[in-house]
Structure formats: structure tokens, C-alpha cells
Amino acid sequence: MSENLLEIEHLKQYFPVAGSRKTVKAVDDVSFFIRKGETFGLVGESGCGKTTTGRSILRLTEPTAGKIVYDGNVIFDSESGKKADMLPYRRKMQIVFQDPYASLDPRMTVGDIVGEALDIHKLCRTRAERRERILSLLSTVGLNSEHANRYPHEFSGGQRQRIGIARALAVDPEFIVCDEPVSALDVSIQAQVVNMFEDLQKKLGLTYLFIAHDLSIVNHISGRIGVMYLGHLVEMADADEITFHSMHPYTRSLISAVPIADPKIARSSKRIILSGDVPSPVNPPSGCPFRTRCLYADGRCAEENPAFREEKPGHFVACHHLDQLNPADQSKS
Amino acid sequence: MSEEKYLVDIRHEQLSFFTSAGEVKALNDVSIRMKEGEVLGIVGESGSGKSVTAYSIMGLTAQNGRIVGGSVEFNGHRIDEMKEKELRKIRGSEVSIIFQDPMTSLNPVWTVGNQIEESIRLHTEKRGAEVRKRARELLELVGINEPEKRLGQYPHELSGGMRQRVMIAIALACEPKLLIADEPTTALDVTIQAQILELMQDLKKKLGMGIIMITHDLGVVASMCDNIAVMYAGEIVEYGTTDDIFYRPMHEYTKGLLRSIPKFHEKDYERLIPIEGQPVDLLNPPKGCGFAPRCQSCMKICLAKKPPRTDFDGLHYSRCWLLQKEEFLKNREGELSHV
Numbered sequence: 001m002s003e004n005l006l007e008i009e010h011l012k013q014y015f016p017v018a019g020s021r022k023t024v025k026a027v028d029d030v031s032f033f034i035r036k037g038e039t040f041g042l043v044g045e046s047g048c049g050k051t052t053t054g055r056s057i058l059r060l061t062e063p064t065a066g067k068i069v070y071d072g073n074v075i076f077d078s079e080s081g082k083k084a085d086m087l088p089y090r091r092k093m094q095i096v097f098q099d100p101y102a103s104l105d106p107r108m109t110v111g112d113i114v115g116e117a118l119d120i121h122k123l124c125r126t127r128a129e130r131r132e133r134i135l136s137l138l139s140t141v142g143l144n145s146e147h148a149n150r151y152p153h154e155f156s157g158g159q160r161q162r163i164g165i166a167r168a169l170a171v172d173p174e175f176i177v178c179d180e181p182v183s184a185l186d187v188s189i190q191a192q193v194v195n196m197f198e199d200l201q202k203k204l205g206l207t208y209l210f211i212a213h214d215l216s217i218v219n220h221i222s223g224r225i226g227v228m229y230l231g232h233l234v235e236m237a238d239a240d241e242i243t244f245h246s247m248h249p250y251t252r253s254l255i256s257a258v259p260i261a262d263p264k265i266a267r268s269s270k271r272i273i274l275s276g277d278v279p280s281p282v283n284p285p286s287g288c289p290f291r292t293r294c295l296y297a298d299g300r301c302a303e304e305n306p307a308f309r310e311e312k313p314g315h316f317v318a319c320h321h322l323d324q325l326n327p328a329d330q331s332k333s
Numbered sequence: 334m335s336e337e338k339y340l341v342d343i344r345h346e347q348l349s350f351f352t353s354a355g356e357v358k359a360l361n362d363v364s365i366r367m368k369e370g371e372v373l374g375i376v377g378e379s380g381s382g383k384s385v386t387a388y389s390i391m392g393l394t395a396q397n398g399r400i401v402g403g404s405v406e407f408n409g410h411r412i413d414e415m416k417e418k419e420l421r422k423i424r425g426s427e428v429s430i431i432f433q434d435p436m437t438s439l440n441p442v443w444t445v446g447n448q449i450e451e452s453i454r455l456h457t458e459k460r461g462a463e464v465r466k467r468a469r470e471l472l473e474l475v476g477i478n479e480p481e482k483r484l485g486q487y488p489h490e491l492s493g494g495m496r497q498r499v500m501i502a503i504a505l506a507c508e509p510k511l512l513i514a515d516e517p518t519t520a521l522d523v524t525i526q527a528q529i530l531e532l533m534q535d536l537k538k539k540l541g542m543g544i545i546m547i548t549h550d551l552g553v554v555a556s557m558c559d560n561i562a563v564m565y566a567g568e569i570v571e572y573g574t575t576d577d578i579f580y581r582p583m584h585e586y587t588k589g590l591l592r593s594i595p596k597f598h599e600k601d602y603e604r605l606i607p608i609e610g611q612p613v614d615l616l617n618p619p620k621g622c623g624f625a626p627r628c629q630s631c632m633k634i635c636l637a638k639k640p641p642r643t644d645f646d647g648l649h650y651s652r653c654w655l656l657q658k659e660e661f662l663k664n665r666e667g668e669l670s671h672v
Binding site for chain 1: 378379492493494495522523524525526527528530531549550551552553555556575576579580589590591593594595597598600602604605606607608609611612
């Protein structure tokens with residue numbers, strides 16, 4: 001059994017709504033763990049709280065409640081009131097952002113962007129050492145020394161994302177939150193960056209939290225996947241288990257909605273088309289968050305929120321109607 | 334034999350943007366023919382010219398852009414020779430467009446009803462209560478519930494998927510012959526994307542209009558399109574039926590594109606095969622084939638000369654020097670034959 005690098009328990013992140021007393025429950029009671037060296041994928045539609053979850057774990061926004069344990073050390077616990085000093089952890093936990101155009105300072109050279117983290121954490125004693133480290137980081141992500149003196153606007157989207165990755169790697173982290181790192185890139189460039197994430201993981205033994213809305217990319221890169229809906233984690237299992245034996249009705253519709261780049265399969269496959277839109281997180285439905293769009297919803301779903309339970313070894317799901325959905329799977333367990 | 338009539342007939346179109354940094358050749362010799370009721374997909378990366386091609390069918394080019402060669406014909410009109418005033422009569426009535434971002438393409442200070450009715454008033458004889466009635470019908474057509482209530486709402490009161498439906502309703506107000514959909518689902522979530530794609534397929538069956546679907550997502554074209562044009566660096570590098578493109582790709586870029594996407598429906602893990610290199614810089618385009626700098630099978634001639642068109646079965650064609658090898662050798666046969 002491999003060790004858990006990160007354990008998240010009952011994480012909640014609420015934001016006040018301007019001009020009213022209401023709160024947005026962006027992340028509501030989410031629990032999961034990430035094993036050392038694995039890639040944990042987090043998928044869901046916009047507004048489901050996947051990015052907020054990633055940021056709360058790094059305490060870029062202070063969580064409202066819950067407990068975060070990193071490598072055996074509690075870095076946040078609302079019950080005991082423990083809030084660890086994050087600076088030493090920032091060296092271990094890093095983030096790569098979605099938009100490579102907005103996440104690089106246009107007035108800094110690439111060398112300084114990558115080197116800033118080295119300065120903050122005082123990792124290099126001499127200028128020569130700093131320069132050498134920057135150049136080696138750039139070469140790790142497939143850029144060359146000549147790029148260090150240039151500015152972000154001189155680079156294409158894919159190259160900028162490489163700069164963002166080099167910056168995250170500068171402090172030799174163990175864990176990286178990858179927040180939609182390829183969604184802004186062209187298809188042919190996406191594959192370059194995805195492969196680089198995989199290579200770096202092998203080489204440096206990194207652990208990833210990979211956040212994306214594109215299920216086919218997440219399925220490709222992740223060992224395990226968590227599916228979020230309206231601030232809740234509704235299903236969590238191994239990547240292939242999610243893709244081929246999902247239990248939750250939301251996950252199933254999400255998977256069937258992925259456009260498949262193969263005309264014969266696309267013509268023959270039946271899509272489960274969900275009606276309606278995601279409800280507002282300011283006024284979430286009572287009980288199960290998915291019930292307003294669910295085909296199986298009944299009175300019970302409106303009254304109580306289904307518990308997030310382990311239905312099969314390693315396969316967690318929150319739904320009241322699993323018996324209707326999966327007669328075969330149920331008999332096995 | 335009379336010449337076949339096409340809804341869209343673009344011949345050797347060349348279009349340039351004149352910027353402070355110099356002339357950007359956005360389109361280089363693009364030819365497209367499209368029949369009535371056909372669904373054509375245009376795929377390519379950002380900057381490949383897919384939007385520019387489709388927009389030029391409506392005569393929509395930015396201020397600094399100009400068609401510098403070739404001709405653009407739509408529904409019997411020579412678009413490249415028309416004046417702005419004449420173009421306006423066609424836009425919205427014979428051809429209409431839906432954009433990628435439904436958040437910014439609706440006017441925030443007008444109600445949904447106002448925006449749908451505008452198009453009806455401009456292009457039809459309908460007036461008064463008739464206009465309102467038509468607007469309500471359109472909202473029903475695009476699957477919006479409580480149409481009467483929605484007509485009085487402003488765009489910010491609607492969700493992204495709903496706004497895109499409103500955009501489609503506006504586009505269909507005059508039952509156009511051609512609908513240009515520029516990345517219509519890119520800004521939407523997958524489950525909403527599935528709704529919109531299904532709606533577009535339904536509407537096509539009901540109304541029989543032609544659709545040009547501009548997208549970078551091969552998954553979207555696989556389920557929707559009859560024919561596909563693959564663009565790279567302002568040129569159509571391959572054209573064919575959907576099956577041609579997916580099962581018999583000829584151009585190295587098309588092949589690379591198909592290899593670089595994850596196979597979601599297959600269980601085995603396969604490492605992705607990316608197309609190496611960076612997207613083309615249109616200010617300094619390569620002299621020969623646009624894709625040559627990134628092509629694994631690049632030959633000397635690819636860097637020096639633009640590849641001619643090689644035709645295959647049916648409409649399928651591609652532009653790549655690799656496909657010219659046989660032709661090349663055939664021409665040399667003469668030199669080798671005995672005297």
C-alpha cells in the first residue's frame with residue numbers, strides 16, 4: 001500500500017456574495033487523498049469547485065473548514081485551529097495555472113520569472129549558480145539558454161506554458177497542482193505538454209493534482225479521478241473504472257457527452273443528454289446536488305444528501321439509487 | 334452539361350491583413366465548394382485561417398484585411414465584389430453566424446426579445462404582433478422553455494448554454510441557407526456542448542440549411558460533418574469526407590493531429606504522439622509547405638516549393654510533396670526510356 005502524500009478531510013470553502021448575506025458554497029465537504037507519485041485527476045464543469053479545491057489545498061485562499069494533511073503534517077485544521085506557516089511548504093507544493101498569457105509577468109524576463117522563486121527561498125548563493133540553475137530548468141522543459149533573456153510576449157502559448165512549468169519546478173517541489181494546464185493550448189501542442197508532465201513525473205517523482213474539464217485528457221494522464229458537481233465530490237475511483245464502470249448518473253452523462261474523434265463510434269454511440277443547466281451555487285438544491293438534472297431523482301434525493309461511500313474497493317460514490325443503476329455491480333459486491 | 338450549382342464557391346482566395354508589422358498572409362489560395370444542405374467542418378489550429386475563410390463568405394473582414402486574389406461566391410452573389418450596403422442585405426437573411434462566446438456576442442443592454450426581433454424586422458415583412466409571435470416560435474425551436482418570459486429577460490439572466498441557444502435563434506430568424514458556426518461549443522461545458530450539438534443536428538434536419546462548423550475539436554466534427562477541410566498556415570492541406578479524413582488521412586499534419594489526441598474509448602494506455610515544434614508565424618511564413626518546419630518527413634523540396642494538389646477517390650485531396658512521389662517518378666520515366 002503506497003503512502004498518502006495528501007489527505008483532505010471535509011474541506012469547505014465558502015465565499016460571501018457581495019451585497020447580500022448569502023454565501024457561495026464553492027467547495028462543500030470534500031474529502032479525498034492523493035498517493036505519493038500518482039496523478040489524481042479532478043474533473044467537472046465550470047463552477048463545480050475544482051479549481052477552488054486546488055487553491056484551497058495550497059491555502060491560496062484560506063479554507064472555511066476542514067483538515068489538510070501534507071506528508072503526515074497537518075497544514076490546516078479548522079477544529080484544532082492549526083494553521084501551519086506555509087513558506088516551507090511552498091517549496092514542496094507548487095501550481096501551474098491555466099492561462100499562460102495571464103500567469104506570466106509581461107515585464108519580467110523569462111530568466112527572472114523562473115529565478116524569482118529561487119530568490120524567495122534563497123536557494124542560490126551566487127549569481128552564477130542562479131543562472132546555471134535557471135538554464136538547467138529551461139532545458140528541462142525544452143527551452144534553451146537564449147530564451148532566458150526574452151520576455152513572455154515573444155513566446156507562443158505552448159512555450160509560455162513550459163515557462164510556467166519551469167517556474168513551478170524551480171524549488172524542486174514534490175507536489176504540483178496543475179490547474180487546466182493544457183486547455184488554452186492548440187490540440188497539437190496539448191500532446192507535447194501532456195507528455196512533458198508525464199516525463200517530469202517519472203524523472204522527478206512528482207505527485208500531481210491534475211484539474212481539467214476535458215475528461216479524455218484527464219483519463220489519459222490520471223491514475224485516479226474524482227468527479228465534482230456543484231461543490232461536491234460525487235464519485236472517485238481509478239481512471240479506467242471511472243471511464244468504463246462509472247456508477248454515478250452524473251459521471252455517466254459526462255462520459256457519454258465527450259465527443260469521440262472517430263466517426264463510426266460517434267455515429268453509433270448514444271449520448272445521455274442532460275436537460276437544463278447547473279444550478280447556482282448560491283441557491284443549491286436541497287439534498288443531492290445533482291437531483292435537478294438527474295433521471296432517477298425522487299423524494300428521498302430532495303431530502304437527504306447521499307453519503308460519499310466506498311461501494312467497491314477504491315470506488316467511492318454518492319448516490320441513493322445505485323441499486324437501480326447498477327444491478328450487476330451491486331451483486332458482485 | 335450544365336455546371337453544378339454550389340451554395341459556396343470559393344476559388345483561389347487570397348486574403349491578407351496589413352498590419353504595422355507588415356503584411357500577414359492569412360489565406361493563401363483557398364478553394365472551397367459546398368452544396369446546399371451540406372455540413373462542412375473546418376479544422377485547424379489558432380491562426381490557421383479557418384475563421385477568416387468562413388467570415389469572408391459573409392464579407393466580414395477586419396478593416397485592415399483585404400481579399401487580394403481569387404473570388405468568393407455565395408448563393409449566386411460575388412461577395413468579393415459587393416458593396417457594404419448590399420452585403421448587409423445578405424447577412425442575417427441568407428447567411429448568418431454564431432460565435433464562440435455567447436457571453437460577449439449578445440448586447441447586454443437589450444432584452445433577448447429585442448435582439449431576436451431586430452433581425453426579423455430588418456429582413457422580413459413581418460410587423461407588430463407577428464414579429465413577437467415569430468420570436469416566440471424561434472425560442473421554442475431552439476428548445477428554450479418559457480419563451481414568453483425569456484423574451485423579456487436580459488442576457489445576463491441566462492446561462493451560457495441558454496445564451497448560445499438565443500444566438501442560434503437569432504441566426505435562424507430568417508431561415509438562412511447557410512449557418513456559420515465559429516467554435517459554437519468551445520466556451521461551453523461538455524454536457525451543455527452535447528445539448529447544443531444535438532440541437533444543431535435537429536435543426537439541420539428540420540430546416541435543411543448548410544452549416545460550416547469551425548472548430549479545433551476533432552470530436553465535434555466526427556459526429557456532425559459530411560465533409561472536412563483541414564487548414565494549416567492559411568491553406569487547405571487536406572479535404573475529404575469525414576471518413577476520408579479520419580480513416581484515410583493523407584497529409585502528415587492530419588495524421589499528426591489524429592495521433593495527438595487521447596483515445597478515450599480505448600482501455601489501453603498509449604502515450605500521445607505530439608506534433609513537435611511551434612505553430613507557424615504568419616508574418617514570416619515558410620517559403621514552401623507551411624507545415625514543413627514541423628513535419629517529420631520533410632524533404633528538401635518541401636522547404637523550397639509549395640506542394641501541388643494530389644487527388645484521390647471522390648472529393649478527397651491533399652497538398653503534400655510526399656504524395657507527389659509517383660507523379661515525379663512518372664515524369665522522369667521519359668528520361669529513362671530507351672532512345
